[in-house]
Structure formats: C-alpha cells, structure tokens
Amino acid sequence: MNEIYKIVFMGAPGSGKTTCIASLSEVPPISTDVPCTDDLMAMKDTTTVALDYGELRLDGDNGRLLLYGLPGQSRFSYMFEVVRTGLFGAILLVDASSEDAIDGLSETLETYRDDLKAIPIVVAINKSDGSSHALGLRCQQELHAHGLVAPVMTLDARRREDVVQVFEVLLTLLEFGFDHVKMGRTA
Amino acid sequence: MFALRDGRSYAERCRSTLSINKFAAMSSSLVALSNSVLREIAADTLSYLLIEGEGHKLVLCKVTGSKSALILSIMAKHEINLGLVLGLAKMCVKEVVEAELSASAAAQ
Numbered sequence: 001m002n003e004i005y006k007i008v009f010m011g012a013p014g015s016g017k018t019t020c021i022a023s024l025s026e027v028p029p030i031s032t033d034v035p036c037t038d039d040l041m042a043m044k045d046t047t048t049v050a051l052d053y054g055e056l057r058l059d060g061d062n063g064r065l066l067l068y069g070l071p072g073q074s075r076f077s078y079m080f081e082v083v084r085t086g087l088f089g090a091i092l093l094v095d096a097s098s099e100d101a102i103d104g105l106s107e108t109l110e111t112y113r114d115d116l117k118a119i120p121i122v123v124a125i126n127k128s129d130g131s132s133h134a135l136g137l138r139c140q141q142e143l144h145a146h147g148l149v150a151p152v153m154t155l156d157a158r159r160r161e162d163v164v165q166v167f168e169v170l171l172t173l174l175e176f177g178f179d180h181v182k183m184g185r186t187a
Numbered sequence: 188m189f190a191l192r193d194g195r196s197y198a199e200r201c202r203s204t205l206s207i208n209k210f211a212a213m214s215s216s217l218v219a220l221s222n223s224v225l226r227e228i229a230a231d232t233l234s235y236l237l238i239e240g241e242g243h244k245l246v247l248c249k250v251t252g253s254k255s256a257l258i259l260s261i262m263a264k265h266e267i268n269l270g271l272v273l274g275l276a277k278m279c280v281k282e283v284v285e286a287e288l289s290a291s292a293a294a295q
Contacts, residue, residue, distance in 0.1 A: 030227060032219035034192040035256055049194050050216035050223075075194055075212040 003063035006086050007170065009052070010112065011093030012104025013072035014043050016126040016157030018052050020093065021067045023160045024167075025054025029067075043098075047071070051079055065167075072104070074111045089120040089170040092150075093157070094139060096128040102138050109146040116148060120173035123152040124166045189283065190214045192249075192256040203262075214260040218247050235273065241265065246272050252284040254291075259283075 009017040021029050032050035040047055052069030068083045070076065090112075094105050105123070109116065123139050125132045136152045143150055151169055155162035188199035188207065194215035196207045217236060225231040235248035242265050250257035259280060263272050 030223050032216070032223050034215065034219055037191045037193050037256060038195065040193075047193055049192070049212075050220040071194075071216075073194070073212075075208060076216060078209070078213065079216065 004066060004086070005058075005063060005088040006066045006068060006083060007088050007167070008080075008083050008090045009067070009069040009093060010090055010108050011072060012095060012098070012100070012108065013040055013047055014098065015072065015093035015095040015104060017069035017072070017093055018048060019126075019157040020091070020155075020163050021052045021054040021069050023158060024056050024067055024163050026057060027055045029054040047073075049076065051082065072108075074107055077111050080112060080115060084115070087119055089122070089174060090116060091166055091170065092116075092121055092123045094123060094125045094135070096125050096132050096135055096154075098127075101135060102142055105139060105142050106146075109142060109148065113146050113148070120170055121148065121150045122166055122170050122173070123150050124157075125152065125154045126157045128154045188214070188260045189250070190258045190260060192218070192258055197255065197257055210260065214247055214258050218249065218258050221247075235276070237269065239265070244269065244272065246276060248276055248280070250280045250283060252280075254287055257283070 009020050011017055018031060018033065030053040032048055032052070033046035034049050035045060036047050048069060048071045050071070054067040056065040056067060058065055070079050070083070092105065092108055094101050098104065123143065125135055125139065128135070132154050139152045151173070153166055153169065155166055157163065188201060188210060189197040190211035191197050192215055194212035196211040199207050201207060218233065221236045222233045225233055233249065235246055238245040244263050244265055244267070246261045246263070248259050250259055259276055261272055261276055
C-alpha cells in the first residue's frame with residue numbers, strides 16, 4: 001500500500017491555511033505568497049496567489065497525505081481545478097479574530113458549494129480566544145444555509161496536534177459518512 | 188495587461204472578450220508558481236514565462252523596478268516572433284517604470 005491522498009485547506013485570506021500546512025508538513029512547504037497590494041495589507045504582509053503545498057507520511061505503510069492550500073480570494077477559484085482529482089476532503093478555516101469571519105466562510109461556501117457537497121468537510125475555527133461557541137453556531141447556520149453539514153471545531157493552526165485532530169475527524173467522516181470519494185482517488 | 192502581483196488588474200489594452208479580472212488572477216498564479224518551481228529546482232528566479240498554444244503564445248514577466256509590484260502579460264498570435272514580443276515587453280516595462288518615476292518626481 002502506498003496510496004496518495006489529498007486534502008485541501010480553504011478559507012478567507014488570513015484564516016491560517018498556510019500556517020496549517022507549515023504545521024503539518026514533513027517536507028519544507030512550498031508557498032506562492034506575494035506581497036499584498038489591497039486592503040489585506042492592514043492584516044498581513046503577503047497572500048497566497050496559487051497554492052501552498054506540503055506532505056505528510058501516514059502511519060505504517062499507509063501512503064502519503066498531500067496537503068494543498070488554496071488562495072482565500074474568490075478570484076482565484078479556478079485553482080480548485082488543479083487539486084480536484086483525487087481529493088479526499090476539505091478543511092475550511094475560519095478566522096475567529098476577524099469581524100468578517102462569517103462573511104469569509106459564506107464567500108468560501110458560495111464559491112465552492114457544489115464541489116464541497118461531494119467531499120467530507122470540517123470547519124475549523126482558528127485564532128479563537130476560547131469563546132468561540134457563538135461563532136461555531138453561526139458557522140453551522142451558514143453551512144445549513146448552503147445545504148451543507150459538517151463538524152465545527154476549534155484549532156490553533158500553529159499547533160501540529162490540533163491540525164492532526166481536525167484531520168482525524170475528516171478521516172472519520174470519510175470512513176463512516178462517505179462510501180468513497182466521489183471525485184476519484186489518486187492511484 | 189499589467190496585473191498587480193496579488194492578482195488584480197492594473198491596466199490593460201485588450202481586443203478579445205476575455206475576463207480581465209480572471210486573466211489578472213491567473214497571471215499572478217502562473218508567475219508565482221513559476222517562481223516557486225525555479226526556486227525549488229534551481230534556486231533561480233523567473234525572467235519570463237512563455238506558454239505556447241497552437242494558435243497563440245502568452246508571455247508573462249515581472250516588471251522589475253516598478254513600485255507597484257506589477258506583472259506584464261502579453262498575448263500574441265502564434266506566428267508573431269517571440270523575440271519581437273519580448274522586445275516589446277522590455278520597452279513597455281521601461282516606459283512604465285519611467286512614467287512612475289516621473290509621476291513621483293512631479294509629486295514631490
């Protein structure tokens with residue numbers, strides 16, 4: 001067994017996608033960050049414009065997990081085509097410290113709604129100060145409004161064990177909630 | 188078309204009906220990916236990127252010296268000589284950088 005699985009990290013700019021991949025990857029992550037030139041400059045210096053990439057070897061001889069991060073802005077939505085084949089699931093990150101956290105999630109769900117219906121997804125609230133219960137409920141409402149159902153968890157994207165825990169929930173969803181990945185599996 | 192490096196249109200002259208916003212975002216992704224590939228495999232940096240189709244060629248290059256972190260994207264018919272496209276790209280970049288310098292000098 002040396003199968004390759006792919007998961008994708010999605011979410012608004014600054015929600016922690018690049019950080020998650022850096023936390024999990026066993027190889028130096030590849031990034032395509034460039035300096036911001038718009039309102040994002042107030043929040044961070046750089047933004048991803050193509051994809052982030054990392055790799056993780058699964059326990060035993062169970063293959064490799066390929067980690068992809070997509071840009072947060074909907075103008076880059078065509079990048080989903082690059083990662084679609086063999087996609088195993090998606091982790092949607094929400095920035096709890098942002099006033100526009102729900103708007104960011106809503107934009108992601110609106111942009112990728114049809115694709116997200118075909119794969120297991122987990123919503124992960126990042127940068128939480130420990131009082132993210134209300135935000136979690138609003139995330140659930142937003143998911144329902146888009147015809148989606150998914151667990152909502154909190155994580156610290158800088159902590160590898162947090163990211164692994166989210167991945168394990170995704171794996172459980174795949175095992176018990178989906179018969180197979182409808183979009184195909186990488187050989 | 189000039190695009191900002193984070194994928195937004197800056198200025199363009201275009202005869203076709205393509206979506207400028209999408210073209211700007213794609214130009215940014217292509218240049219960033221090319222930079223990453225060169226950095227990973229050869230510790231090099233991108234001079235220009237050439238994509239050739241059966242009917243068209245696309246040349247993308249960074250506008251070095253510009254304050255605005257720009258990318259220049261030129262779409263040409265396939266029969267147009269690559270040297271001509273690259274030469275025009277260089278002239279175009281030079282004019283933009285000079286115009287920026289003049290504008291900032293006038294503002295002071």
